[in-house]
Amino acid sequence: MGNSRVLTGQLSDHKGMTLDIKEGWQVCIMMTTQSYFNQRVILKNQYGRIFFEQIRGRNKPMEPVFSQVIRNFAFAQPTLLIDVPESSRVDCRFSEVKIDNDKGEYVAVSYTFMVEDSTDYDYNDLLLHITAYRNVG
Numbered sequence: 021m022g023n024s025r026v027l028t029g030q031l032s033d034h035k036g037m038t039l040d041i042k043e044g045w046q047v048c049i050m051m052t053t054q055s056y057f058n059q060r061v062i063l064k065n066q067y068g069r070i071f072f073e074q075i076r077g078r079n080k081p082m083e084p085v086f087s088q089v090i091r092n093f094a095f096a097q098p099t100l101l102i103d104v105p106e107s108s109r110v111d112c113r114f115s116e117v118k119i120d121n122d123k124g125e126y127v128a129v130s131y132t133f134m135v136e137d138s139t140d141y142d143y144n145d146l147l148l149h150i151t152a153y154r155n156v157g
Protein backbone atom coordinates (compact mmCIF):
# COMPACT_ATOMS: atom_id res chain seq x y z
CA MET A 21 0.00 0.00 0.00
CA GLY A 22 1.07 3.55 -0.59
CA ASN A 23 1.47 6.20 2.01
CA SER A 24 0.08 9.69 2.50
CA ARG A 25 1.60 12.62 4.34
CA VAL A 26 -0.51 15.54 5.57
CA LEU A 27 0.69 19.02 6.48
CA THR A 28 -1.55 21.87 7.60
CA GLY A 29 -0.53 25.43 8.26
CA GLN A 30 -0.99 29.13 7.84
CA LEU A 31 0.73 31.34 5.29
CA SER A 32 2.35 34.05 7.33
CA ASP A 33 3.07 36.64 4.67
CA HIS A 34 2.71 37.54 1.02
CA LYS A 35 5.97 35.96 -0.08
CA GLY A 36 4.21 32.94 -1.40
CA MET A 37 4.53 29.23 -0.93
CA THR A 38 6.58 26.74 -2.89
CA LEU A 39 4.44 23.88 -4.14
CA ASP A 40 6.02 20.46 -4.39
CA ILE A 41 5.04 19.85 -8.01
CA LYS A 42 7.53 18.11 -10.28
CA GLU A 43 8.37 18.89 -13.89
CA GLY A 44 6.06 17.10 -16.31
CA TRP A 45 3.24 16.52 -13.84
CA GLN A 46 -0.38 17.23 -14.65
CA VAL A 47 -1.89 20.09 -12.65
CA CYS A 48 -5.56 20.85 -12.01
CA ILE A 49 -6.53 24.17 -10.42
CA MET A 50 -9.95 25.13 -9.07
CA MET A 51 -10.88 28.37 -7.36
CA THR A 52 -13.95 30.22 -6.21
CA THR A 53 -14.66 33.28 -4.08
CA GLN A 54 -17.43 34.92 -2.15
CA SER A 55 -15.31 37.97 -1.43
CA TYR A 56 -16.06 41.64 -1.75
CA PHE A 57 -12.35 42.23 -2.32
CA ASN A 58 -10.52 41.03 -5.39
CA GLN A 59 -8.54 37.84 -4.90
CA ARG A 60 -5.40 37.51 -7.01
CA VAL A 61 -3.92 34.06 -7.48
CA ILE A 62 -0.65 33.50 -9.36
CA LEU A 63 1.36 30.37 -10.00
CA LYS A 64 4.83 31.10 -11.34
CA ASN A 65 8.33 29.69 -11.53
CA GLN A 66 11.55 31.07 -10.11
CA TYR A 67 12.17 33.04 -13.30
CA GLY A 68 8.87 34.85 -13.07
CA ARG A 69 7.10 32.92 -15.80
CA ILE A 70 3.41 32.82 -14.92
CA PHE A 71 1.49 29.60 -15.50
CA PHE A 72 -1.77 30.63 -13.92
CA GLU A 73 -3.22 34.00 -12.99
CA GLN A 74 -6.74 34.84 -11.99
CA ILE A 75 -8.25 37.88 -10.32
CA ARG A 76 -11.74 37.35 -8.99
CA GLY A 77 -13.97 39.45 -6.80
CA ARG A 78 -16.78 41.93 -7.02
CA ASN A 79 -15.46 43.53 -10.23
CA LYS A 80 -15.17 40.23 -12.03
CA PRO A 81 -18.22 38.03 -11.76
CA MET A 82 -17.13 34.46 -11.98
CA GLU A 83 -18.46 31.05 -12.50
CA PRO A 84 -19.23 29.45 -9.16
CA VAL A 85 -16.35 27.13 -9.84
CA PHE A 86 -13.46 28.07 -12.09
CA SER A 87 -11.21 25.24 -13.22
CA GLN A 88 -8.11 25.00 -15.37
CA VAL A 89 -5.85 22.14 -16.31
CA ILE A 90 -2.16 22.54 -17.09
CA ARG A 91 -0.79 19.50 -18.83
CA ASN A 92 2.88 18.55 -18.62
CA PHE A 93 3.84 21.31 -16.23
CA ALA A 94 7.10 22.75 -17.53
CA PHE A 95 8.89 23.59 -14.28
CA ALA A 96 9.34 22.06 -10.88
CA GLN A 97 8.63 23.68 -7.54
CA PRO A 98 6.43 26.60 -8.63
CA THR A 99 5.58 29.43 -6.29
CA LEU A 100 1.99 30.21 -5.39
CA LEU A 101 1.09 33.79 -4.57
CA ILE A 102 -2.25 34.77 -3.07
CA ASP A 103 -2.78 38.50 -2.85
CA VAL A 104 -5.73 40.57 -1.73
CA PRO A 105 -4.47 44.11 -2.38
CA GLU A 106 -7.46 45.85 -0.78
CA SER A 107 -7.18 43.93 2.46
CA SER A 108 -4.77 44.71 5.26
CA ARG A 109 -5.36 41.37 6.97
CA VAL A 110 -5.08 38.26 4.88
CA ASP A 111 -5.25 35.01 6.80
CA CYS A 112 -4.59 32.03 4.55
CA ARG A 113 -4.85 28.48 5.86
CA PHE A 114 -3.72 25.49 3.87
CA SER A 115 -3.59 21.74 3.78
CA GLU A 116 -1.05 19.75 1.79
CA VAL A 117 -1.55 16.04 1.20
CA LYS A 118 1.24 14.10 -0.51
CA ILE A 119 0.69 10.62 -1.82
CA ASP A 120 3.33 7.96 -2.40
CA ASN A 121 2.70 4.83 -4.43
CA ASP A 122 3.40 1.33 -3.15
CA LYS A 123 7.01 1.61 -4.29
CA GLY A 124 7.46 4.62 -2.01
CA GLU A 125 7.61 7.03 -4.92
CA TYR A 126 6.04 10.46 -4.52
CA VAL A 127 3.34 10.57 -7.22
CA ALA A 128 0.64 13.11 -6.30
CA VAL A 129 -0.13 16.12 -4.16
CA SER A 130 -3.29 17.96 -3.24
CA TYR A 131 -3.38 21.50 -1.86
CA THR A 132 -6.34 23.32 -0.35
CA PHE A 133 -6.14 27.03 0.51
CA MET A 134 -8.83 28.99 2.32
CA VAL A 135 -8.56 32.74 2.81
CA GLU A 136 -10.11 35.16 5.24
CA ASP A 137 -9.56 38.77 4.16
CA SER A 138 -11.73 40.55 6.71
CA THR A 139 -12.95 40.08 10.26
CA ASP A 140 -15.80 37.57 10.12
CA TYR A 141 -13.49 34.52 10.00
CA ASP A 142 -15.70 32.39 7.84
CA TYR A 143 -12.75 31.74 5.49
CA ASN A 144 -14.95 31.94 2.42
CA ASP A 145 -13.09 34.72 0.63
CA LEU A 146 -11.05 32.33 -1.45
CA LEU A 147 -11.18 28.62 -1.90
CA LEU A 148 -8.32 27.35 -4.01
CA HIS A 149 -7.63 23.74 -4.76
CA ILE A 150 -4.58 22.49 -6.65
CA THR A 151 -4.07 18.84 -7.48
CA ALA A 152 -0.97 17.58 -9.27
CA TYR A 153 0.06 14.11 -10.22
CA ARG A 154 2.76 12.24 -12.07
CA ASN A 155 2.04 10.71 -15.42
CA VAL A 156 1.52 7.00 -15.30
CA GLY A 157 4.15 5.23 -17.33
Ligand SMILES: [Ca+2]
Pocket residue numbers: 136137138139140141142143144145
Ligand atom coordinates in the same frame (compact mmCIF):
# COMPACT_ATOMS: atom_id res chain seq x y z
CA1 LIG B 1 -14.79 36.33 5.31
